[in-house]
Amino acid sequence: MRRALVIAMTLAVAACRAEARDDYLGDKEPQRFGIGHTPTPAEVAALDIDVSPNGAGLPAGSGTPEQGATIYAAKCASCHGKNGEGMAPAYPQLVGGPKGVFNFASDYKIPRTIGNYWPYSTTLFDYIRRAMPLTAPGSLTADQTYALSAYLLNREGLLPAGATLDARSLPAIQMPARSHFVPDDRRGSTGGPKVR
Amino acid sequence: MAETTSSISRRKLITGAAVAAGGVLLTNLPGADAQQVTKVPAPPPASPVAPDDPTKVPGAPTTAVGERSPFVHPQRAPVGEITGTSLTPLQDLTGTITPSDLHFTRIHAGIPTIDPTKHKLLIHGLVDRPVEFSVDDLKRFPAVTRVHFVECSGNGRAAYRTPKPEMTPQQVDGMTSNSEWTGVPLATLFREAGVQTAAKWFLAEGGDASLLDRSIPVSKGHDDALVVWGQNGEPLRPEQGFPIRLLLPGYEGNANVKWLRRIKLGAEPFMTRWETSKYTDPLPGDKIRMFSFEMDAKSIITSPAYPERLTGPGWWPIRGLAWSGRGRITRVDVSTDGGKTWLAAELLTALTNKAHVRFEHMWQWNGNESLIMSRATDDQGYVQPTMAQLKAVRGPGTDYHFNSIRAWRVARDGVVTFEANT
Known part of the structure; x- marks a missing residue:
């Protein structure tokens, strides 16, 4: 019995070996291959444009809602509408969704806008900087991006008129939807087949 | 002489490729106004003509790049311009691999042209x-x-x-x-x-x-x-x-x-x-x-399906695809009576982890109106839910992860139409 078990285990190990890669000719795969190039700090900085909720990555600069209104009219309104109402289906509504109600699952037509759906204010800066305007992404300065963020937050009642938005004040803005977001719980604490 | 022939066929080939690629090529050209490119799929070419007896005339020459039979025209359904989608014609596929030129796309700022030596x-x-x-x-x-x-x-x-x-x-x-x-x-x-x-x-x-x-x-x-x-x-x-x-x-x-x-x-x-x-x-x-990454188990019957029409009672294959983002598909059940009874379908392909699986069930249609549907189960024990189950837990306004059981109604005249409410 015990002997049979040993034989079975040996066979199992042999089977694993047979499945393993055989093209290292006996050499173990190294921890590192040493392939690639070490970038300079400047090379990293040129690409390192993301902004985190704590404000990490926000550049110097500032802007006000009033400055943003002018830029919005010139560069954004043609797609997102004069008043941020959007143009379905490609260009989303930005502002003016219902406030204080979060039952979005009851009707897909409830507008999801920055003020009632976006959980982090920093996302606004990050997204505008990397992707907008659609036909000239990356063309806005840091000041213009702060100003546009300030304008949209002001339109949603989250920043007073005349306020200056910068690397310190932007991450401090608490977004109304923040507490409504929950991590994926479809598997529950124990996994399994439940439909959630 | 041989050279002339060869250069003519090459030119013909290049022209053909450009026409076949249609709007996609145009949108990729720097400076082209992507917004003006029509997204209506090109109509299939005029009906090809085959010789009465193909065994009695020499066929076409070999080519540098193969093309589909002129009798076959699978097409994605492109929507949108700089931001847009194009959908895979699931009903035209066989087996499990999607031909690369029919893989669905979703783009948010156009398709970039990237020099691989600089990337x-x-x-x-x-x-x-x-x-x-x-x-x-x-x-x-x-x-x-x-x-x-x-x-x-x-x-x-x-x-x-x-x-x-x-x-x-x-x-x-x-x-x-x-x-x-x-x-x-x-x-x-x-x-x-x-x-x-x-x-x-x-x-x-x-x-x-x-x-x-x-x-x-x-x-x-x-x-x-x-x-x-x-x-x-x-x-x-x-x-x-x-x-x-x-x-x-x-x-x-x-x-x-x-x-x-x-x-x-x-x-x-x-x-x-x-x-x-x-x-x-x-x-x-x-x-x-948020961060609901995994795609839950799902299946869909791809034939018979709209706009197909069954020509009469008798044996018909019910075929489709099943997949799970959490692991392997372990079984697919098929119902031909609106979900009252289920039968295990044949799984025709390897049960690959997080991959499409092709299923088939031979159905003897008696000519009565029937509601056919498929239900996938994965190795986590997850069973594809009905639309009613999914709507109860997600609400009608939820925005992603729509994996409910899909049904097709086969009318007495053989016409097949889609039925979402399962």
């Missing part, structure tokens, strides 16, 4: 050694080749919200496709960079004009994530991320960042637009689920 992948952040790889560098690492599906998590939205009897499998679920991918495990690159234990998330950023970025758990990188350059035996197509894309088996399509150019390791998620404003799931009550 780099940077890995930095919470790593011991920031490192930058050229595409050739990546190809020096030990490679793997695996079959996986990619499905947009918005797949099935129209069927969930605004179903119509006249919907084809392509219109219902055409944002899932299945390919053989070749690349390097992200875990290998993580070791190369020395990912620190404090790193719990990584930002994956694409090199398109939207610089699309998503936060992914580092555990996925150590598990089965790949950086791929090959698809179905050739380099990635531009619309699939040429020269490299992230491939996260089983995760919603948007997270499989195309034209991958940067990976940054961090302690927390970065909360990009694509994981907050979009790709989040409102739930009944006032909650919004």
